[in-house]
Amino acid sequence: MVASRASVSVATVSLVASGKTDGRVSADTVIRVQQAIADLHYVVNRVASSLATGSSNFVILVAPDISNPFFARVIAGVREALGSSYQLLLSVTDSGQMPQLESVRELLAFRPAGLLVDAPSARLMQSLVVDEPIVFLDAPGADAGAPAVNLDVVRGAEALAVHLAERGHRTVAYLDSVTAASTFALRRRAFLAKAQECGMSPIETPRARSTIDVGSAATEFAKVWPAWQRAGVTAVVCATDTHAYGVLQVAHSLGVRVPEQLAVSGFDDLPFSAMSHPSLTTVELPARKLGRAAADLLVALIEGRAPDSGPPLMPSRLIIRDSTGGFVNGAA
Amino acid sequence: MVASRASVSVATVSLVASGKTDGRVSADTVIRVQQAIADLHYVVNRVASSLATGSSNFVILVAPDISNPFFARVIAGVREALGSSYQLLLSVTDSGQMPQLESVRELLAFRPAGLLVDAPSARLMQSLVVDEPIVFLDAPGADAGAPAVNLDVVRGAEALAVHLAERGHRTVAYLDSVTAASTFALRRRAFLAKAQECGMSPIETPRARSTIDVGSAATEFAKVWPAWQRAGVTAVVCATDTHAYGVLQVAHSLGVRVPEQLAVSGFDDLPFSAMSHPSLTTVELPARKLGRAAADLLVALIEGRAPDSGPPLMPSRLIIRDSTGGFVNGAA
DNA sequence: CTGAAAGCGCTTACAG
DNA sequence: CTGAAAGCGCTTACAG
Numbered sequence: 001m002v003a004s005r006a007s008v009s010v011a012t013v014s015l016v017a018s019g020k021t022d023g024r025v026s027a028d029t030v031i032r033v034q035q036a037i038a039d040l041h042y043v044v045n046r047v048a049s050s051l052a053t054g055s056s057n058f059v060i061l062v063a064p065d066i067s068n069p070f071f072a073r074v075i076a077g078v079r080e081a082l083g084s085s086y087q088l089l090l091s092v093t094d095s096g097q098m099p100q101l102e103s104v105r106e107l108l109a110f111r112p113a114g115l116l117v118d119a120p121s122a123r124l125m126q127s128l129v130v131d132e133p134i135v136f137l138d139a140p141g142a143d144a145g146a147p148a149v150n151l152d153v154v155r156g157a158e159a160l161a162v163h164l165a166e167r168g169h170r171t172v173a174y175l176d177s178v179t180a181a182s183t184f185a186l187r188r189r190a191f192l193a194k195a196q197e198c199g200m201s202p203i204e205t206p207r208a209r210s211t212i213d214v215g216s217a218a219t220e221f222a223k224v225w226p227a228w229q230r231a232g233v234t235a236v237v238c239a240t241d242t243h244a245y246g247v248l249q250v251a252h253s254l255g256v257r258v259p260e261q262l263a264v265s266g267f268d269d270l271p272f273s274a275m276s277h278p279s280l281t282t283v284e285l286p287a288r289k290l291g292r293a294a295a296d297l298l299v300a301l302i303e304g305r306a307p308d309s310g311p312p313l314m315p316s317r318l319i320i321r322d323s324t325g326g327f328v329n330g331a332a
Numbered sequence: 333m334v335a336s337r338a339s340v341s342v343a344t345v346s347l348v349a350s351g352k353t354d355g356r357v358s359a360d361t362v363i364r365v366q367q368a369i370a371d372l373h374y375v376v377n378r379v380a381s382s383l384a385t386g387s388s389n390f391v392i393l394v395a396p397d398i399s400n401p402f403f404a405r406v407i408a409g410v411r412e413a414l415g416s417s418y419q420l421l422l423s424v425t426d427s428g429q430m431p432q433l434e435s436v437r438e439l440l441a442f443r444p445a446g447l448l449v450d451a452p453s454a455r456l457m458q459s460l461v462v463d464e465p466i467v468f469l470d471a472p473g474a475d476a477g478a479p480a481v482n483l484d485v486v487r488g489a490e491a492l493a494v495h496l497a498e499r500g501h502r503t504v505a506y507l508d509s510v511t512a513a514s515t516f517a518l519r520r521r522a523f524l525a526k527a528q529e530c531g532m533s534p535i536e537t538p539r540a541r542s543t544i545d546v547g548s549a550a551t552e553f554a555k556v557w558p559a560w561q562r563a564g565v566t567a568v569v570c571a572t573d574t575h576a577y578g579v580l581q582v583a584h585s586l587g588v589r590v591p592e593q594l595a596v597s598g599f600d601d602l603p604f605s606a607m608s609h610p611s612l613t614t615v616e617l618p619a620r621k622l623g624r625a626a627a628d629l630l631v632a633l634i635e636g637r638a639p640d641s642g643p644p645l646m647p648s649r650l651i652i653r654d655s656t657g658g659f660v661n662g663a664a
Numbered sequence: 665c666t667g668a669a670a671g672c673g674c675t676t677a678c679a680g
Numbered sequence: 681c682t683g684a685a686a687g688c689g690c691t692t693a694c695a696g
Contacts, residue, residue, distance in 0.1 A: 012682060014675055026681060046441040047388075048673035051379050051688045058442075060421070066407065069545075072399035075424060087438065089392070090422035092407060106419065109378040110390075213401075215603030249607045271547030275581045344666060346691055358665060380689035383672045 013037075017044050056113050058087040059298065062099045063118035064179055066092040068212045068242060070268045070287050074118065074137065077291025081299065086113055096211040098180050101127050108132055114298045119181035133301035137294045141182045147301060149294040149312050153183060153267065156283030156316030157190035160237060160265055163281075163318060165198035169235040169263060172200050173228050175221060175247065176209040177239040184239050187267060191237055203231050210243065217246025225250065234262060235324070241266035241273050241282055248276060248323070263324040267316075278322035286314045345369075349376050388445050390419040391630065394431045395450040396511055398424040400544045400574065402600045402619050406450065406469065409623025413631065418445055428543040430512050433459050440464055446630045451513035465633035469626040473514045479633060481626040481644050485515060485599065488615030488648030489522035489569075492597055495613075495650060496567050497530035501595060503564040504532050507553060507579065508541040509571040516571050519599060523569055535563045542575065549578025557582065566594060567656070573598035573605050573614055580608060580655070595656040599648075610654035618646045 015025055016033040025033075036042070050056040061078060063071060075090070082088055091107055093099050098121045108115065114133035117124070122141050125148075128134070136148040164172060172195055177184045192202045206227055210220035217238070228236070238244040244266035248258060256262050258278055266273065269284035293312045300307045347357055348365040357365075368374070382388040393410060395403060407422070414420055423439055425431050430453045440447065446465035449456070454473050457480075460466070468480040496504060504527055509516045524534045538559055542552035549570070560568070570576040576598035583590050590596050590610055598605065601616035625644045632639045 010683065011675075011685095015682095018675085024681070029681085043437055043441045045443065045673055047379055047383050047443045048688090049675075051383050051672090051690085052674040052676080054688065056379075066398065067401055067404035069399055069401075072427070075398065076427065079426065088423070090424065091420070092422065094411065095404070095408065105375055109375045111377065111379045213603060215607065218607055245604070246607075249604075249609070252609055253607075271545060272577070272581075275547065275550055275578075275585075277581070277584055342667065343669095343691075347666095350691085356665070361665085377689055380672090381691075383674085383688090384690040384692080386672065 017042075050111060056111055057085065058089055058112050059114045059116060059295070060089050060091055060107050060110065060112045061116040061118065062091045062093075062104060062107065064093045064098055064181065065095055065119075065212050066090075067095060068240065069270050070240065070242075070285070071118070073287035074291040077288035077293075078116065078295040079291075080288070081292040081295030086299070086302075095213075096178050099124060104128060114302045116294055116298055119179065119183055121180045122182050133298055135294050135298040135301065137290055138181070138183045140186045147297055147307070149290060149297060150314065151183065151285050151290060152313045152316050153187045153283070153285070154190040156267065156285070156318055157187050157237075158194040159318035160281075160283055161191050161194035161198055161200070163320060164235050164237075164263060164265075164324065165195070165200055167235075167263065167324060170200055171203060171232040172235045172237065173203045173208065173224075173231075173233045175217065175224075175236055175238040175243050176207070177243070178209045178211050187239055203228060203233055210246070212240055212242050214242055214246045214249065217243040218250045219246075221247045222250045222254075225254070225256075236262065236264055238264070238266045241268040241270045241280060244280055244282070244323075245272070245276065248278075248280070259322065259324050265324055269319055273319075274321070276323075278325070281321045281324040282319050284317045284319050286316075290314050349374075382443060388443055389417065390421055390444050391446045391448060391627075392421050392423055392439050392442065392444045393448040393450065394423045394425075394436060394439065396425045396430055396513065397427055397451075397544050398422070399427060400572065401602050402572065402617070403450070405619035406623040409620035409625075410448065410627040411623075412620070413624040413627030418631070418634075427545075428510050431456060436460060446634045448626055448630055451511070451515055453512045454514050457514075465630055467626050467630040467633065469622055470513070470515045472518045479629055479639070481622060481629060482646065483515065483617050483622060484645045484648050485519045485615070485617070486522040488599065488617070488650055489519050490526040491650035492569060492613075492615055493523050493526035493530055493532070495652060496569075496595060496597075496656065497527070497532055499567075499595065499656060501567040502532055503535060504567045504569065505535045505540065505556075505560050505563075505565045507549065507556075507568055507570040507575050508539070509575070510541045510543050519571055535560060535565055542578070544572055544574050546574055546578045546581065549575040550582045551578075553579045554582045554586075557586070557588075568594065568596055570596070570598045573600040573602045573612060576612055576614070576655075577604070577608065580610075580612070591654065591656050597656055601651055605651075606653070608655075610657070613653045613656040614651055616649045616651050618648075622646050 013033055021030050116135055118137045120136055120139050139148045140150050174188055176188055195202045206224050208220050208224045210216035244264050247264050251258050258264050265281040267283045269282045273280040273282050297307050345365055353362050448467055450469045452468055452471050471480045472482050506520055508520055527534045538556050540552050540556045542548035576596050579596050588594050597613040599615045601614045605612040605614050629639050
């Protein structure tokens with residue numbers, strides 16, 4: 001420990017470096033040590049420090065599909081809640097891949113103060129039983145035991161089905177995400193069930209799905225559209241706004257007018273959705289709030305405090321815009 | 333070390349766990365120890381291991397503006413090159429913020445095997461003198477000393493200026509990014525200089541800049557457009573494709589026809605750019621290749637190998653699409 | 665082939 | 681107020 005050389009002491013440097021000097025070190029030496037630290041550009045080795053104390057002050061967030069803009073907002077919320085107490089490190093999977101159990105285990109071996117896992121598969125949640133603080137985000141279906149913060153996607157999906165039914169749609173289709181995250185399975189199921197209940201016929205084949213990027217979504221939609229069109233589809237609901245942009249794009253290219261010939265909608269309410277042409281009807285999902293709530297919960301767990309309340313469910317909200325606006329058929 | 337209890341040894345467990353058993357441990361004990369490891373779900377504590385060996389096997393990538401889709405592709409390239417030898421951890425700044433020296437120092441305190449810094453400010457590069465392996469990405473202006481992998485944005489920016497001049501444009505404007513990354517400063521300077529050289533008049537006030545998201549870009553463009561229009565601007569070059577999407581959007585809303593009344597272009601060639609309406613002229617930047625080259629260089633540095641070649645400069649390429657296509661004025 | 669021992673750089677009671 | 685010492689969980693020469 002070089003700093004000790006500079007002045008004359010050893011454990012004292014540790015005290016000074018960590019600011020635990022309240023009446024344990026004289027003002028003189030504090031200054032002298034700080035000087036030495038500054039001179040030598042000394043930075044405490046967190047690895048050693050973490051080993052010695054058995055604790056750390058960083059949090060790892062595991063997430064799939066970082067290219068989803070929704071995700072950037074979740075991160076912003078997490079950082080907000082973490083403040084300066086904990087540093088955030090991200091671990092991302094390849095596009096379209098889910099985080100695997102083994103890689104989460106490896107991450108745990110870094111001994112973070114806590115772990116945040118976004119959009120896990122149901123399987124991951126079940127098999128991941130550890131005593132480290134861990135919180136799942138956007139993980140519907142987590143058994144009650146696992147701490148999780150969820151989005152109320154069901155309410156939004158149902159509102160969307162009702163909205164389309166009211167607009168007179170009869171035959172609807174769904175463009176899904178390929179990732180196995182349970183949130184996507186839930187969105188789809190909730191929408192299809194409610195659609196059925198409202199008297200609409202959801203077309204389930206061909207099944208359409210793509211990764212969360214505009215290009216893939218466009219390609220996929222272009223592939224299935226002929227069949228859907230023959231089946232009489234007048235509305236397509238997409239797993240995310242990003243998928244919907246792809247649909248809007250292809251529809252435009254093909255001369256399919258939105259919303260007159262085809263209603264389009266998504267989930268997320270990304271900023272662009274208010275400005276696309278036509279503007280996009282979507283289920284608003286409070287990404288930032290989700291991130292904040294998850295991080296708050298994690299910090300409570302880390303610090304051994306009981307979470308303030310029960311399992312939070314962030315409300316979703318249907319935002320009706322032009323992409324589903326103009327369709328009128330029979331009644332409505 | 334619990335595993336030692338399960339069988340009967342101590343250092344042997346370490347040998348087995350790290351697979352260094354070539355004729356140092358009998359097949360029998362290897363199996364016995366592996367059994368114990370499996371039974372106890374034992375995972376080597378990387379913190380302790382890292383302290384003992386003085387090395388680690390993870391790399392930290394520091395980056396601003398994770399919401400930029402360009403970035404997701406850079407990451408994909410980095411992961412490709414890192415393979416399974418090194419794990420990747422990300423540290424992101426808040427939107428529009430640059431990585432700060434202090435936070436990079438804190439990251440170094442985790443003792444990663446190496447550090448990758450994307451789009452650093454010139455100041456960061458200068459003040460960051462450390463002996464840990466570190467590679468800058470997309471960091472034009474790095475003094476020759478610092479290992480860096482760059483994009484040849486100058487060539488692309490100049491080709492764009494020439495293209496617009498050939499199309500007959502006389503008065504052009506630039507929509508910049510707010511981040512202080514040197515790559516953005518360079519794109520702008522290179523374009524403006526070449527524009528001047530080609531006999532065009534770049535309008536420099538009002539200066540337009542926004543964060544890298546469609547919404548902010550749209551707002552900013554809406555604000556400056558009246559002045560630009562009065563000044564006779566017929567072409568706007570954007571720092572990224574994302575900015576250009578915002579411009580396209582607002583132009584559409586305002587009834588400004590692209591490219592007839594206004595030519596629009598960007599940098600990146602994001603997947604969506606081929607499919608927007610009109611499709612977007614852009615300077616293709618090889619994001620994935622950039623990530624791969626940077627990671628390759630970093631690994632070479634970590635492993636003490638001399639880098640294969642000189643400082644790599646990834647080529648950029650002008651892709652001409654409809655958003656600048658139709659404008660004809662005088663000659664051309 | 666296997667175990668005992670030292671050491672990685674810190675932190676934290678514990679004596680002085 | 682300050683220093684000496686033990687210990688965090690590993691790894692790596694070094695003896696047996």
